[in-house]
Structures are given as structure tokens and as C-alpha cells.
Ligand SMILES: Nc1nc2c(c(=O)[nH]1)N[C@H]1C(S)=C(S)[C@@H](COP(=O)(O)O)O[C@H]1N2
């Protein structure tokens with residue numbers, strides 16, 4: 057069984073490393089992972105997401121690897137008993153992986169090659185290693201076994217190195233990184249309003265007003281980030297339109313582009329959570345794309361689709377709204393979109409959670425109806441509509457402080473309406489008005505601070521926000537599913 061396990065690992069290593077070098081579509085771990093996600097029932101996906109959070113993907117990949125290795129162990133066990141019997145488990149594993157690779161619609165047949173070579177080599181090495189265990193073997197058995205142990209360890213180590221190296225290489229993808237480096241972002245014909253100096257209160261541990269790209273939260277269903285060469289990218293707009301249109305990346309760069317600061321937020325963000333970030337997005341207004349396609353009467357939704365099959369359903373009226381800066385974005389904080397944030401093109405829609413609006417690696421806009429179509433998360437139990445709820449968060453303090461003047465500070469958001477006021481409550485005292493920072497507009501979060509004279513002991517700090525129309529954040533606590541968490545963020549602080 058151990059020999060089977062080791063050779064299984066070798067086969068996996070050959071397949072993963074081969075896929076990384078030859079054909080990114082050929083990674084058996086990613087293909088099987090995608091197939092498992094596509095097959096799992098909705099409640100299990102939600103359960104995994106709730107329990108594991110962003111660790112869900114690595115955990116899934118590790119489970120798949122462990123199950124495969126157990127089956128490979130079985131191949132060793134049966135091969136030792138009956139010659140060629142080990143072919144059955146190996147063929148089952150290879151067959152499932154090849155089927156899963158095929159299901160993703162690979163770019164070329166090359167995608168099947170690493171897995172085929174990996175399983176054939178693994179089986180041949182398995183046979184070679186097991187030969188020394190057969191009773192008919194002449195010579196001293198103990199020496200054969202010692203050699204076998206050494207060879208098995210070597211084979212397993214090679215396999216492990218290949219698997220890890222393959223996964224690591226696949227993550228980077230030189231070709232797309234280079235293509236991204238070559239993109240020259242045009243200057244916007246409508247630049248973003250400059251960030252006022254007073255937008256950042258510059259308090260230690262307070263989240264910066266603009267989130268740097270490398271600190272921006274990442275949420276998506278992609279086990280492997282889609283790699284799209286801008287030269288091959290196009291956006292197809294179809295469905296309930298008078299005129300179907302297709303836009304290439306070169307054409308998009310020629311359009312009059314605009315830049316807007318917009319705070320993106322994930323519906324899975326817990327009260328006080330960090331699945332939110334603010335960036336300066338450069339792009340072409342989605343309303344202008346839609347205007348060129350001329351939606352037909354009766355349409356009320358745009359189903360955007362990513363290259364890897366994710367979909368989001370966004371109300372058509374939000375995307376055509378003159379006063380809402382929905383973008384087909386190509387730039388993030390002055391750089392081409394990072395690959396994991398949607399390179400070369402994604403959607404950004406102020407005021408809606410990402411799962412119903414912020415499609416990364418977007419390649420299709422289907423003008424349709426909520427009655428006829430659903431975005432990816434809706435059949436999994438999430439609301440079809442996802443307006444962002446008014447929320448506020450305490451960034452500092454989060455742990456013990458010393459008595460005296462303590463700066464309490466955080467961020468509050470009510471995208472597209474804007475934050476009008478923030479209040480802080482210490483223990484059961486009355487609500488106190490916090491100072492609110494400047495903003496570029498209603499589509500971003502807003503920093504706030506409150507100077508507290510902290511007395512020794514344990515204290516509870518609570519924050520609540522009110523939007524620009526006077527609507528107060530609800531105290532009613534709700535979990536993220538189905539349409540976003542609510543309730544007040546509180547922290548309990550020991551003052552010494
Ligand atoms: N292609 C694709 N786009 C996607 C998703 C996805 O799973 N696949 N997730 C959405 C969700 S749920 C969120 S919150 C935002 C997150 O964008 P970010 O990763 O750039 O922060 O992307 C949205 N766009």
C-alpha cells in the first residue's frame with residue numbers, strides 16, 4: 057500500500073508539474089476540484105464556505121489529493137496480490153481526472169497529456185518496485201526490502217516536490233503576468249475626484265481610505281485564477297438587445313474612460329469583518345456599453361458571466377442609471393487589474409454586494425430577466441438582489457489599552473447613499489457623535505474616530521452608522537446568508 061501511495065504521489069507530481077509547464081487546463085487537482093464544486097449540493101457549498109472561509113479551496117484540494125492517494129495505495133495492495141490488478145484503481149483515478157479535465161473544455165488536447173503520462177509512469181514504477189517483494193525473487197530478501205524502502209521514499213519525495221512545484225508555478229503564470237505588464241492604461245477622459253487630505257485620519261491601526269491592491273480582499277470560486285491574454289479577450293453583449301455587440305480589449309482602451317473610487321464589499325462579510333476594500337477603478341461606463349446594444353423592453357437583469365463560468369445577476373436599471381458609476385473596469389489604483397482581481401476586465405457597481413455585480417474576468421453580458429435567469433449564488437440560497445447594508449466597523453482598539461485618552465476609530469459604509477453620521481457608545485452610556493472624515497463621494501466607505509477617556513476596567517465599545525438620508529444602521533443581528541450580515545459591531549476592551 058505504501059508503494060502504491062508513493063507511486064500515486066509521483067503520478068500526481070508528474071501530472072501537476074506537466075500541466076503547469078505544458079497546459080494549465082490539465083491540472084488534475086484543479087479539474088477534479090471544479091467538478092466536485094459543480095456537483096456538491098448547495099447546502100454543502102454554503103457549509104464549507106461558512107466553516108472554512110477562504111481556506112475552503114486549499115482544504116478541498118488537500119482532501120482530493122488524500123482520497124486519490126488512498127486509492128493509489130489500493131493499487132499497490134492489489135497489484136502485489138494479482139498481477140495487473142493495480143491497473144484498475146489507477147485507471148479509475150486517471151479516468152475521473154481526464155473526465156474532469158474534459159468537462160472544463162480545455163483549450164487543446166495537450167491538457168490530457170500530463171495526466172496520461174503521470175498515470176502510466178506511476179503504474180510502471182509501481183510494478184518495478186513491487187517486483188522486489190515477490191516471493192519468486194531470488195537473492196536476500198532483506199536487502200531487496202531495504203532498497204525498496206529507499207526507492208519508495210525517493211519516489212514519494214519526487215512526487216511531493218512535483219505536486220507542490222506544479223501548483224506554485226501554475227499560480228504565477230509567466231505569460232499572463234507579462235501580458236499584464238505590457239498593458240498601458242490610457243489616461244481617463246474623466247479622472248476621479250482627488251482624494252481630499254482629510255479622507256485619511258492617519259490614526260495607527262485604522263484601515264487606510266484607499267486599500268492597496270495587494271491588501272485588497274479576494275473572493276471567488278476559482279481554484280485556479282483564469283488567465284486571459286487581453287489580445288484574446290472580448291466581451292459579448294447579447295440576449296434581449298436590438299443589436300448584439302462584441303468589444304475587444306483594444307477597442308475598450310480607445311473608449312473615453314472614467315475613474316471612480318468605489319468600495320467593494322462581500323455579502324459574506326461578518327459584522328466587523330474584513331471582506332471589504334476601497335479602490336480607484338478605471339473603466340468604461342457599463343451604461344454606455346448597454347446603450348450601444350439597446351436593451352429591449354421587458355428586460356430587467358444583466359447576467360454577467362466570467363471566463364470560468366461564474367455568473368452574477370444585476371438589475372438592468374442599476375447598470376443604466378445615469379447617476380451610478382458602474383464600470384467595465386480595466387484599472388485598479390492606477391495599475392492594470394491584478395490577475396486575481398479580474399485581469400483584464402471586471403465589473404464594478406457601486407452599492408451592490410460583489411456576488412450580484414462585481415464579475416471578474418468578465419466575458420459576457422446577457423440582457424435578460426430575473427424570471428428567466430439566476431446568478432451563481434442564487435440557487436445556492438442567496439438573495440437574487442444584493443444591495444449593500446449600512447454598516448460600521450471598529451478597527452482600533454481591538455485589544456487591551458492603558459487608561460487615559462484612547463482613539464477609537466474605524467470605517468463605516470453605505471455605498472451609493474453615503475454615510476451621514478457615526479456614533480459610538482461606551483458600555484451602556486448614551487450614543488456619542490464620532491468625527492467623520494472626508495470622502496470623494498457616496499460610493500466609498502468613510503473613516504471615523506472618537507476620542508475616549510478610558511478608565512481602568514473592562515469596557516464594551518459599540519458603533520453604529522447613519523446614512524446620508526437619515527436611515528440608521530439596524531441593530532437587528534443577521535448572519536451573512538441570504539442577503540448580508542447586520543447588527544452592531546462591538547469590541548470588549550480591557551483598560552489597565
Ligand atoms: N469570476 C468571478 N467574479 C467574481 C466572483 C467569483 O467567484 N468569480 N466573486 C464575486 C464576489 S462574491 C465578490 S465579493 C467580489 C470580490 O472581488 P475581489 O476578489 O476583487 O475583492 O468578486 C465577485 N466577482
Ligand SMILES: [Mo]
Nearest residue numbers: 322323410411
Ligand atoms: Mo462576495
